[in-house]
Structure formats: structure tokens, C-alpha cells
Amino acid sequence: MNYRQIEIFSAIMDRASVTEAAHHLGLSQSAVSKSLKTLEDHLGLKLFNRTTRGLHATDEARGLHAEARRLLNGFESLSQYAKKLHRLEHARLVVGVMPAMSAGWLARVVTSFSEAYPEVSVVLTALGSANIVKRVAQGELDIGVGQVREEDPAVVKRKLSELQLVCVVPLGHRLAGNEVIGPSDLENESIVLLSAQDEFRRMLDGRVLSKGINLHSRIEATQSNMICALVEAGRRIGVVDSETASSGKWPSTVTIPFRPVIKTPIYIALNNRNPQSLATKRFCEHIFKFRPKQLPE
Numbered sequence: 001m002n003y004r005q006i007e008i009f010s011a012i013m014d015r016a017s018v019t020e021a022a023h024h025l026g027l028s029q030s031a032v033s034k035s036l037k038t039l040e041d042h043l044g045l046k047l048f049n050r051t052t053r054g055l056h057a058t059d060e061a062r063g064l065h066a067e068a069r070r071l072l073n074g075f076e077s078l079s080q081y082a083k084k085l086h087r088l089e090h091a092r093l094v095v096g097v098m099p100a101m102s103a104g105w106l107a108r109v110v111t112s113f114s115e116a117y118p119e120v121s122v123v124l125t126a127l128g129s130a131n132i133v134k135r136v137a138q139g140e141l142d143i144g145v146g147q148v149r150e151e152d153p154a155v156v157k158r159k160l161s162e163l164q165l166v167c168v169v170p171l172g173h174r175l176a177g178n179e180v181i182g183p184s185d186l187e188n189e190s191i192v193l194l195s196a197q198d199e200f201r202r203m204l205d206g207r208v209l210s211k212g213i214n215l216h217s218r219i220e221a222t223q224s225n226m227i228c229a230l231v232e233a234g235r236r237i238g239v240v241d242s243e244t245a246s247s248g249k250w251p252s253t254v255t256i257p258f259r260p261v262i263k264t265p266i267y268i269a270l271n272n273r274n275p276q277s278l279a280t281k282r283f284c285e286h287i288f289k290f291r292p293k294q295l296p297e
Helices: 003-015 018-025 029-043 059-086 104-116 129-137 199-210 224-233 278-289
Strands: 048-051 054-057 092-097 121-126 143-146 155-170 190-194 216-221 237-241 253-257 263-271
Touching: 003 018, 003 029, 003 059, 018 029, 054 059, 092 129, 092 278, 104 121, 104 278, 129 143, 129 155, 129 263, 143 278, 155 199, 155 224, 155 278, 190 199, 190 224, 199 237, 199 263, 216 224, 224 237, 224 253, 263 278
Parallel strands: 092 121, 092 143, 190 216, 190 237
Antiparallel strands: 048 054, 143 263, 155 237, 155 253, 155 263
């Protein structure tokens, strides 16, 4: 006895006619009659009495029909649930992103994904790259976006893009018209820098010190958007990542490339010990669809 036989039997019971059941199922009358005969032989039961007035269900058929209805209804519920899984209904994603990537770029990714999969809940959290790796490895994040320099056997990474160091300069400043800004241009300027623990800051210090130049910075910040806001409010120059500077939130500033080029790769981090959900795969597709543009070197 198989599902198709039960489906055909139930259609005959509902319509009290082999002809009507065949029409409903899109089958030939002979195929329906053959399936019914096979089912009766398998069960060793007579399910219908055949008379000149048509089919009359036996007591056994009526009992079997009640069970068949439950089976078919259960299968239909299972089928609908499978469709919901395919549409990602009720799915939930937790995404950790380094602050520099949490501005305009992330908004485009989430907006596009939510339009395609409106039933998926997305939780966003800004974290440092080391924390991203740790929480992806522990299964607390479905996806991480960051520098991901730390290696962990539970984490696999895919390169997404690169961030470059740029200068954010107030409109009207003497350097606002420069095509590029180098270490010597920043000497004796009031500068706002990232904190000394930041990877970009360490790379900048190495380049500047190698040229024997001292930068005068009395203000430091842990995030590039703080620096851009300070530049917007005053006459200082900020040295930040290209993604934050290009977010369009700082209309009273101009962004100028820093030379020599200082850049750092950005990765997608995923847990390689747990199977990726369909929602995770689809979100990653949207991440790469809106991959940040590279600056010319």
C-alpha cells in the first residue's frame, strides 16, 4: 500500500464514482480501477459493492477512509511547512558586523534581503573583529563581517572586499583640494585618529614613523563615524576607513585618498562545523551582491 493508492481510494470515497475520481486526479478510469483492485487485494478486503447504481462503500472502506483523511491532511500540512521552509518563513539570522561596515553598505544588504524574504528576522550587532570570530565559532552568530585576522578551526572565511585608509577634510580647508594626502601633508595639522589598538591605526603609525613624521592628535576615537562627526563639527582632519567616509552622512566634508595606500581585507566568517541554513546562504548571496566597491590605488 502506498500514498498514491490511498489518494485514489480517498478520491473515490469522496465522489462515490471511479469516473469522477479519475477526472479529479487527471488519470484514466482504467488506472483508477486498477489501483483500487490492487489496494483491495493487498488488504484482503472488499471496499466497495458494485451495483447498477454505482459504488457503495463497505463498513471497512468507511473506517479506512477516516484514517486516509488523517494521513492526507497530515501530508498536506507537511507539504505546506516545506514550502514555508523554502520561503524562509520563521527563520532568524544573527549577524555580527565590524563598526566600519555597519553604515550604508549594510543597510543596502539588509533592505534587499528583507524585500526578498520578508518573513526572516534579522538581528544585527556591531562587534570588533576578534569578538566576531569568537562568537561565530561558538555558534552565537550565523554570519560575521570583519577583518577576521584571528584563526579558529571552527571558522571559515571568504574574502569580501578591502577597506582603505582615507582622509576626511572639512570643506574650505587648505588640503580640501588635494587629489591625495600623504604623511607630510598631515604634519602640524590637528588630526583625529582611531585608537591605538585599531589595526588601521597601527598600520598608519608604522608608515608615518618610517618617514620621521610626528602626527599631532589630541583626540582619538574607537569608531570612524565618531571621527567623521568631529570633522564635520570643526576644522580637524580625520583619518578613517573608506566605507565610513563614503556613507554620505558628512556633507560638509570631502574624502581624499591617503598615500601610500594602506588597506586591510574584509571577510565573511561562517561556522564550518554546523551546516549553513538556507537563510544564511541567501543572506551571504546578498552580501556579495552588494560587495563594497574598491578604491583605485
